[in-house]
Amino acid sequence: MLEVKKLRKSYEKDRPALTDISFNIKPGTFVAIIGPSGAGKTTILRSLNQLIKDDGGQILLDGNDIRTANKMELRKYRRQIGMVFQNYNLVERLTVIENVLHGRLGYKSTIAGVFGRYTQQEKEEAVSLLKKVGLENFALQRCSELSGGQKQRVGIARSLIQHPKVILCDEPIASLDPASAQNVMELLKELTEEYNLICIANLHQINMAKKYADQIIGIRKGQLVFDEDADSLSEDVLRTLYDQEITKELK
Amino acid sequence: MQSSVKFLKHKGWHQTGIIALIGGIYFIGSMILSFDNAKGLLSVPKAFNWLFVNFRPTASSVEYLPRIWQKLIQTVLLAISSTVVAAIVSMFVALIGSKVTGVNGYVQVIVRGIASFFRNIPLVAWSMILLFSFKQSDFTGFLALLLMSIGYLIRAFMEIIEDEASETMMALKATGASYFQVIFQAVLPQILPSVLSWILYMVENNVRDATLVGILTGTGIGFIFDVYYKSFRFDAAGMTVLAIIFVVIVLETISNQIRRIIL
Numbered sequence: 001m002l003e004v005k006k007l008r009k010s011y012e013k014d015r016p017a018l019t020d021i022s023f024n025i026k027p028g029t030f031v032a033i034i035g036p037s038g039a040g041k042t043t044i045l046r047s048l049n050q051l052i053k054d055d056g057g058q059i060l061l062d063g064n065d066i067r068t069a070n071k072m073e074l075r076k077y078r079r080q081i082g083m084v085f086q087n088y089n090l091v092e093r094l095t096v097i098e099n100v101l102h103g104r105l106g107y108k109s110t111i112a113g114v115f116g117r118y119t120q121q122e123k124e125e126a127v128s129l130l131k132k133v134g135l136e137n138f139a140l141q142r143c144s145e146l147s148g149g150q151k152q153r154v155g156i157a158r159s160l161i162q163h164p165k166v167i168l169c170d171e172p173i174a175s176l177d178p179a180s181a182q183n184v185m186e187l188l189k190e191l192t193e194e195y196n197l198i199c200i201a202n203l204h205q206i207n208m209a210k211k212y213a214d215q216i217i218g219i220r221k222g223q224l225v226f227d228e229d230a231d232s233l234s235e236d237v238l239r240t241l242y243d244q245e246i247t248k249e250l251k
Numbered sequence: 252m253q254s255s256v257k258f259l260k261h262k263g264w265h266q267t268g269i270i271a272l273i274g275g276i277y278f279i280g281s282m283i284l285s286f287d288n289a290k291g292l293l294s295v296p297k298a299f300n301w302l303f304v305n306f307r308p309t310a311s312s313v314e315y316l317p318r319i320w321q322k323l324i325q326t327v328l329l330a331i332s333s334t335v336v337a338a339i340v341s342m343f344v345a346l347i348g349s350k351v352t353g354v355n356g357y358v359q360v361i362v363r364g365i366a367s368f369f370r371n372i373p374l375v376a377w378s379m380i381l382l383f384s385f386k387q388s389d390f391t392g393f394l395a396l397l398l399m400s401i402g403y404l405i406r407a408f409m410e411i412i413e414d415e416a417s418e419t420m421m422a423l424k425a426t427g428a429s430y431f432q433v434i435f436q437a438v439l440p441q442i443l444p445s446v447l448s449w450i451l452y453m454v455e456n457n458v459r460d461a462t463l464v465g466i467l468t469g470t471g472i473g474f475i476f477d478v479y480y481k482s483f484r485f486d487a488a489g490m491t492v493l494a495i496i497f498v499v500i501v502l503e504t505i506s507n508q509i510r511r512i513i514l
């Protein structure tokens with residue numbers, strides 16, 4: 001269970017990027033965060049694993065507050081929270097399997113991690129996860145040689161090998177063609193159910209949000225204006241969210 | 252519409268103005284220096300002709316080759332060793348000084364300051380200063396090249412880190428990886444091609460510079476060029492120059508090959 005309570009953040013004085021954001025997410029739920037550009041979606045996501053230090057509130061993962069963790073504890077929380085990026089953020093020169101294994105670093109001693117020494121078990125798991133995301137034949141390929149959709153699936157495998165409770169996706173399909181985007185969304189949805197994950201994705205595509213998400217959170221100017229089942233997303237809500245008519249997106 | 256036409260017209264005028272300004276500065280400059288443009292231009296072919304006649308190596312200059320070759324090797328090794336040491340030092344400093352991997356704001360400012368200090372003192376000045384403490388020796392040349400290279404490489408490496416490593420670094424930080432794990436698993440592999448490319452460039456550059464430094468510190472290829480030149484053995488000096496050009500071209504070719512493989 002992920003509980004966010006009264007999360008606040010401002011980058012500059014008197015210009016809040018987030019004001020009192022509160023929501024709860026149960027395991028096994030695929031959540032889409034939607035809202036106009038600059039609304040604060042990325043800020044929320046990065047606060048959840050404390051890549052951004054927020055200004056106040058609570059972020060409870062199974063009852064423990066991530067915000068008050070010290071450095072060591074934060075490492076332990078972060079390894080339970082996978083992250084998937086719009087630009088994939090892989091080490092392009094390394095092979096696919098090396099990038100997947102990076103997801104284990106949070107569990108390793110500094111020395112073992114620095115020299116990239118992984119156990120047999122970790123390597124086997126990496127291979128089986130590559131199979132799961134459909135890249136079993138690419139394990140030894142350099143990431144720079146992959147397509148965008150393939151890179152994104154490497155990113156997903158990297159987050160899965162962390163054995164996460166939560167996966168955060170910041171616009172995971174924004175750089176992909178429609179077919180790859182569809183595949184990635186389907187994969188995320190499937191994994192959410194299979195591993196009973198909390199999967200939170202920032203999306204600009206409302207039709208995708210509506211199609212795949214169980215729960216939708218709407219953010220406008222740093223404030224939460226909508227937090228319900230995906231089915232309850234109506235034209236009225238979209239109008240207030242985006243300040244204009246967005247009807248055809250819903251079809 | 253109207254305003255963009257006006258904008259383009261304005262821009263045209265600006266360009267004409269700037270060209271006129273540069274021309275004017277040149278004209279006034281040559282008046283002040285009483286530089287005769289026509290005569291200056293005419294003396295260029297004459298100068299080259301003189302160079303060609305006097306510096307052309309003859310059959311007998313070949314006997315200088317073994318000695319030139321030995322000094323040249325010495326110079327190339329000096330350039331390579333100073334670059335390698337500079338690269339190692341610069342990498343450490345760049346890691347603690349860059350915006351993404353750096354320690355904190357103060358360290359960043361200090362590192363930037365140090366880098367531009369080393370970079371902005373001309374190589375010749377470094378050599379002269381170091382001559383006082385280390386006398387005429389290979390070590391003086393080594394230090395001069397080292398300090399200069401450090402200035403350039405710190406700056407280059409910091410920019411590479413900031414441009415190329417920040418995204419992957421964030422991804423690994425988010426997995427719970429520790430600082431050193433992130434540096435070794437994400438930052439270094441990610442920036443390696445660009446870093447190697449800079450190191451190769453610096454080696455080429457340092458071979459050229461080592462010649463100049465050698466004249467001042469009395470070592471390497473620069474030294475024997477100086478000796479031949481001052482003893483009016485112009486053909487031997489010409490041979491030395493040819494040998495330098497040859498080695499620089501070979502080095503450039505090799506490093507271009509390496510670049511093609513790693514990039």
Ligand SMILES: Nc1ncnc2c1ncn2[C@@H]1O[C@H](COP(=O)(O)OP(=O)(O)OP(=O)(O)O)[C@@H](O)[C@H]1O
Nearest residue numbers: 011012017035036037038039040041042043044202
């Ligand atoms: N590093 C920063 N420094 C200052 N202001 C920032 C910074 N990052 C974000 N902001 C501001 O915070 C607000 C929220 O930004 P955020 O990136 O969270 O929006 P977003 O909803 O993710 O937008 P997009 O859909 O375009 O990605 C914006 O007004 C933005 O200008």
Ligand SMILES: [Mg+2]
Nearest residue numbers: 041042043202
């Ligand atoms: Mg964003």
